[in-house]
Amino acid sequence: MERKMVRFSIKWHIHFFGVLFILGYMVPLQTKTSSELQAKPASEAQKIYKQAMKETDTLKRIQLLQIALRQEPEYVDALRELGMAYKRIENFAEAENFFMRAYTKVAKSKKKEATVFYLSEISLVQMYQGKLKESEESLRGAIGIALDAHEVRKLNFQLANLLIKQEKYDDALNAATKANNALSTKDLKTVDLMLDIEREIELRDTYQRAVKTHDSGEIEPAKVLFDSLLQIKGNTYKDVAARLEKINSALSNQQNTKIIESVYNKALKSEANGQVDLALKYYKNILSEGGYKDSAIRYKRLMEKKDQQEVDSELNRLYAQGTQAAKDKNWIEASIVFEELININPSFKDTKNQLRQANSQINQNQSETLLARYYAEGLAAKNAKDFKKAHIVFMKLCNIDPNYEDARFLLEEVEEKLQDTRNKTPDEILKANPELSKLFTNAQEQIKIKNWRRAIVELEKIQIIERGFMQSDTLLTYCKKQLLGLADIAENKQENSESNLVIGFIIASIIMVPILGFVVVSPSLKVRYLISKKRYTEAAKIYEKILQKHPNRVSVLPGLAQIYLQSGRTDEQAIKVFKMVMQLNLSPEHHHRISSILTQNYLTKSQTTDADDINLLEEALADEFKKNNQESS
Incomplete structure (x- = not known):
């Protein structure tokens, strides 16, 4: 309640006394002098105040000043020094409170310098608290009653910076201009501030144009504007980075859509021209990118059509082969x-x-x-x-x-x-x-x-x-x-x-x-037919399939071994069958040839310790010896 009353007092005094100061006291006031308005502090309070001013420890000074105020609650000097002390330790709320109390006392006097001082200090601690609007109001009050040109320049410079914080760049430029014009000599710092504000105004206008352009759907022009802001201010300026990300994503999607649409049109054209394979290739590429329009349906339908064509082609081929x-x-x-x-x-x-x-x-x-x-x-x-x-x-x-x-x-x-x-x-x-x-x-x-x-x-x-x-x-x-x-x-x-x-x-x-x-075609008849055509691989597959289904059907081994011999096969499968023929003593008429093959296989194998192989080798050598003896006799 007390702070609200103080703020009301500031506003009233800014408007009322400020006008009186500027008009040069055109209306005489029936008031007492400053010395009459402020009662002389008690000697005990003054004594404590002086002791506080000698104290270098800020916290101890605060304690002594508060004691002095208890002795004399309206002791302006003590109020001022408490405000300064609290500002020093960054307790800005308390600093504002004591500056307000001091201002209330001096506002009734005709000492404009003191009034300007307190309003300036109040504005400063309000700004530190983030109360920018109240800070601006207090500072404008100080400017309104300040007469000294240097003070006017200083306060307008301060006001310009405060307005920049609120992004009120036009008002800030106006305040900086007044600061620059307060004296005949131009201040370099003030001129630099004016230039900075003008750049901020230009950036603000660029941002507003970019947002308006983006919201209207003109993505590429908006990108140009936002890119320029990004180059000047970086990605921390407003929401430029977020908007650019959305714009880039939209542009990328637009570009991808254009490419996919182009491929889709090519696919349609290829399909219409009967170029099935080419159309399928285009549709497949589209589907790998997530699909477009009815590309999935068209791809499936075209694949079914192609498969059916190939099946029909195969059926016709077989039919022609059979009829021939x-x-x-x-x-x-x-x-x-x-x-x-x-x-x-x-x-x-x-x-x-x-x-x-x-x-x-x-x-x-x-x-x-x-x-x-x-x-x-x-x-x-x-x-x-x-x-x-x-x-x-x-x-x-x-x-x-x-x-x-x-x-x-x-x-x-x-x-x-x-x-x-x-x-x-x-x-x-x-x-x-x-x-x-x-x-x-x-x-x-x-x-x-x-x-x-x-x-x-x-x-x-x-x-x-x-x-x-x-x-x-x-x-x-x-x-x-x-x-x-x-x-x-x-x-x-x-x-x-x-x-x-x-x-x-x-x-x-x-x-x-x-x-x-x-009629059912028997395996043996089919094998004889295939052998007569020298189609050994097909003939062998018939017997191999029988062995897969019936591993114990040894009756097919002689025929299979004969096919392997005729076709010259000596692979692992053939060797396996040759060994079984020898071990089971089947097809004696082929033993000599089979023994030679197994012997050669054993000699070319590396690091083998297969006992069966050794036995077969011994049998092959014995068979060879027997043959040589028969020829000799």
Whole structure:
């Protein structure tokens, strides 16, 4: 309450007494003199005051001055010195309080110098407290009653700096100009201040133009203005740094959008011109940048179109190959090709009729061992626990000749096995076959994420161990169709050749059934055909695939070894087969050649301690010795 009254007193005295001082006391006042207004301090208070002024310790001086004020509350000198002491220790609130009390006492007197002094000091401590508006008001009051030109220059200089703190640059320039004009001689410091203010005004105007330009959407001109401010004032001037960051980001986005739009238009043009690969390349680049408009939809649609075109191209190629083989009466080749085509797309053109015709022609030429081959294939499938296949083969055999050997009994046995499998719940089947269960689970997980290649690998492993487990063969066919229909054809060829994923290219056997018109190409017949064409790699793959599914089927080893010998293969796989042939004493007619190959392999191997290799080497040397003796005799 006391401080509010003091501020009211300052305002009243600034306006009232200031006018009287400037008019030269045009209206005489009925007041007492200064000495009459201020009572003479008590001698005890004066004594304490003098003692305080001798004290060099500011805190002790404050204590003594406060004691003096208790003796004489209106002791102006003590009030003034307390204000100065508190200002010295930076307790500006208390300094303001005592300066205010002193000002209140002297404001009623006609001592303008004292009034100006206190108003100036009050303004200063108010400024230190951040009370810039009150500080400006006090300082303007002091200027209003100051008459000395030097004092006017000093106070206006102080006011100009105070106005700069409030960013009132126009008023600051006005105050600095008054300070400069207070005396006839110009003050260099004041001139420098005026120049600084003019620069601040220019910066302010530039900032305001930049903000207005930015807010109106003119990003590039705004960037130029903000960049100029950044060069002059650095990144601490107002919000220049933040605005520049937004502008740069917006410009970058605009530039990226322009580039992406250009690529998008190129993609549309390429697509319209039928340049599918080029269009896909453009769309892919756009998607890597986050996409644009309907680029994702167009890319997907174009990829599907390209994949379908490649699938159609492959189907047409196979169909042409098959029909040409049929035209040349190469029925086995035609049967193989049409089987492959049917596995990709069963309804493609008249492929089924073409296959039936090719198989019929094969039937006319190969009917002697029909029933025996059926029987052998059925037994092989049964022993491999491929009961579905065994059931199909024995059914066809019984339809032709139900009394052939024990075919009917074997058919009943296979049907019982299939029924047992059907009666088991999926959980029971999986629990009874932990290894197969793990493979089947892995395959399901890969199917969920559409990793068809990995799913096919897992399902192929299942077929090797137990064909048809949990309908895995059906699932395998589905996965292969998905892979051939969605993946890159060229890539699929490479991957499938490496992992045996191409389906339908190798059939189990060729069997001719005149009554049913059913024909399956046997492995041995197909191998003989491929060897006759010197297609050794394809022929070897047939036997290799059989060994993968049935490792114990040693009957294929002699044929496979002969293919390796004919093709000149001595790689790790061939060496492995040669060793098995020698150890099992198969194909004696080829032992000499195989022994030579194994001997050479042993001599070229480094750091080997394989006992089997040593035994084979000894046998090879013995065989060579025996041969030489026979030639000598």
